[in-house]
Amino acid sequence: MEGFAELLDRLVLTPQRNGKIKLLADYFRETPDPERGFALAAITRDLDLASVKPAMLRALVAERVDPELFAYSYDYVGDLAETISLIWPAPEQRRANRPPMLSEIVETLSQTSRREGPLLVARWLDDLDASGRYALLKLVTGGLRIGVSARLAKQALADFGRVDVTEIEELWHGLKPPYETLFAWLEGRGTRPTSLAAAPFRPVMLATALDEADFPKLDAADYAAEWKWDGIRVQAVAEDGMRRIYSRTGDDISHAFPDILDAMDFEGAIDGELLVGRLGENGIVAGTFGDLQQRLNRKIVTAKQLSDYPAFVRAYDLLQEGNQEMGEDLRPLPFSERRKRLDAFVEDLDPQRFDLSPLVAFSSFEELAAFRSAPPHPIIEGLMLKRHDSPYVPGRPKGPWFKWKRDPFTVDAVIVYAQRGHGKRSSYYSDFTFAVWTGPEDDPSLVPVGKAYFGFTDEELRLLDRFVRENTTERFGPVRAVRAEPDHGLVVEVAFEGLNRSTRHKSGVAMRFPRFSRLRWDKPPREADRLEALEKLLIG
Template sequence: MREFAALLDRLVLTPQRNGKIRLLVDYFRQTPDPDRGLALAAITRDLDIANVKPAMLRALVAERMDEQLFAYSYDYVGDLAETISLVWSAREPSRANAIPTLGDVVASLARASRSDAIKLVEKWLDQLDASARYALLKLVTGGLRIGVSARLAKQALADFGSVDVSEIEELWHGLKPPYQSLFAWLEGKAEKPASLAAAPFRPVMLSTPLEEPDYTKIVAEDYAAEWKWDGIRVQLTAETGQRRIYSRTGDDISHAFPDIADAMNFAGTLDGELLVARSTDESVEIGAFGDLQQRLNRKAVSARQMESHPAFVRLYDLLIDGDEDIRTLSFAERRQRLERFAAALDPSRFDLSPLVAYTTFEDLAALRRDPPHPVIEGLMLKRWDSTYVPGRPKGPWFKWKRDPFTIDAVLVYAQRGHGKRSSFYSDYTFAVWTGPEDDPHLVPVGKAYFGFTDEELKQLDAYVRNNTTERFGPVRSVRAEPAHGLVLEVAFEGLNRSKRHKSGVAMRFPRIARLRWDKPPIEADRLETLEALLRDSDATD
């Protein structure tokens, strides 16, 4: 556990991507099986320890200290595992030879009942120091927030074994923790494991943002244009009797979209955009991203949810046609194959992403400024001769997103962050004015927790502490009046109607664009500004 705890500490304190990869590679080299594979599974969230719950940990710590004192501590720290690790009072001195390994912990918990599991956790908390206690608690609750995605962990594996990350991704879904066959291959001690996954994930090809130096490259003879729809990128694979729906990072999300899986009556692999949409005799009515969110991140979906928010996939590309891998063909050839392939699919669940006709770059610029549908967030530009290459090669594919919308809003609430931000008020709720001009009041319209620098975070945190009017656990109400308050310039990608919010609106991807220390709060925007944007969206829908 000590080595795993040290790894987590270093990962949290290392902001750079390459630094995190080096830490993981070093850990894989220095740590024996099965601990390195179990650590990898914990980081990629593929390790499930189901018999220890946060409520059990709260009850456990209540036996060691006053509940009100723990509540104060938790309010200050903002993270359950970190709070328990710091306040825990051991009943016996720690002994070095009693400290369990990561493998010991996982194996013991796998054998234990729920009542025995919490007793084991209590024993280990007594044996470990604060850092290792924190790692243990994060392990058993599955709450790792260390800035490492599954994709980054796979890149570290690729660097460790000097292989391409696409090889790791294509094997991943056929492997199980602690991945001993994978590590043996990466170390040159065994042959590459056979892909055991039915309907495996194929690493996706990604685009790069189109920037001004590349504008002159975009000519109709070289680049096809498509609309960039505001859903989520998915890969649909049907092989050997299996049907799977993957996110672009390789997560299997089939369980949340059985209506799509049931309609996958084909053999092959498709690339497309998952949307909520209803097919009619004349057209497809596409819903906003907020509608899609009703289906995302669910372990199960009801028949009522599938009826009210039907899933739909707009197809971009064809990777596997039957049993033929066509990724090495040009986009123009794959597009022709895709048109034939899509014609045989259920039109209530799938359609073909239309190509956008243009003659000049100025034509594209005009289309980007004024797209025909509110769920379009820009344009995709793809070289006709581009093969399907995993990763993000520069040049074959570009994305040219619309400029974000911006409003000025007033900070009204702030909440403590998590992990390295747990000591800062870093999650901000903002509001706009509504009501009579001579007696306005603020109504919240969104929440953002990124877009600002570390230095600005310190300034925001100090402002919140100095202007708190009420406290609600980890949340503070911040003074916000026509003549006193902090104005935030908020950028967002789009706007949806919302019955859950008092304002009636919900923002897509809000982030803090600027701190407007110079602007009086009364000059912030009004709700009517957002309602006008909604009306414009409705008019083009």
């Protein structure tokens, strides 16, 4: 457990992607089985442990620590696991001669009832130092937010074994922790594992951002264009009776979309965009990303959610036709041929759950630019350009595919609340709620319209933190209300991708991907935007 705890500490404090990959690869190289395999499963969130809820942890710490001391500590630190790890009063003498191993914890919890889980956690907290306690609590609660995605962990595996990351991705869903056969292959001690997964994930092909300065180097006749829809990229794969829906990173999200699974009466693999919407006279009418969010990250989907927000896949590409044994892998074919096969394939599918993303006819990039600036549907993010002769290649090769997104919207808003961040930001106020003006011109009030926690530099973060501390008007646990008046406050320019109606927010609006664009120290709050300006951008 000590090695795993040290790894987490170093990952949190290492901002660079390549630095994180090296840390992971070194850990895999230096750590024996099964420790490294369980660490990998924890990082990729593939451990199936009996969960220990935050309320249980609060009850544990209440037995050992004065409530007021805990409350003050939690207010300052802002993270439950970190607070408990620092404040936990370890016994004068540890019960065990050595700290527990990560494998011991995982194997024990996998066979333990939920009632016994907290008692075991308390015993292990006694046997670990502060760093180990933090790692333990993050492990058992599933809150391992260390800036490492499953895709990055797979890249570290690939670097460790000197193989292409696509080989890892193609095998992944047929493997189980602690991945001993996988490590044996990567170290040259065994053969390449045979994927036992039916309906496997196929590594996704991605596009590079289009630089308009490259237009003179490109021939419009070489490319097909299609709309870029504002949903989530998925693969719908059905083979030999197995049906799965994968995110673009290879996560199996099938459980959240039973309505699509039920309609996957085919053999093959479709690459497309997951959206919500209903079948109308002219095809499926897509809803907003806000509607789609009602279906995302759900462990259980209710009948009402299925009825109110029916999901469907807007198909972009066909990767496999038929099953792996008897069918055909279409990825080596040119896009133009795959598209013809996709047109015919989708015709036989349930029209309420699958439709085709239409191609955009154009003769010049100037004509295409006009389409980009005035798309026919409000949830279109921009355009995709795909070479007619491009095979489906995993990763992000430059040249075959381009994405040409619409310019983001911006609004000037006023910071009204701030909250401490997590990890290396836990000492800074780095999560901000911002607001715009509403009401009479002579007596306006601020109404929150969104939250953002990125888009500023480290130096700007320090300035923001100082402003919050010097202009706090109220405290609500880890949250501070910030002074915001017509002539005193901090204006920020916020960029966002789109706006939806929302009944959950007092303002009635919800922003898509808000982030700080710049700090407007020069602008008085009274000159920030009004809610009416945002309402003009609303969809529907």
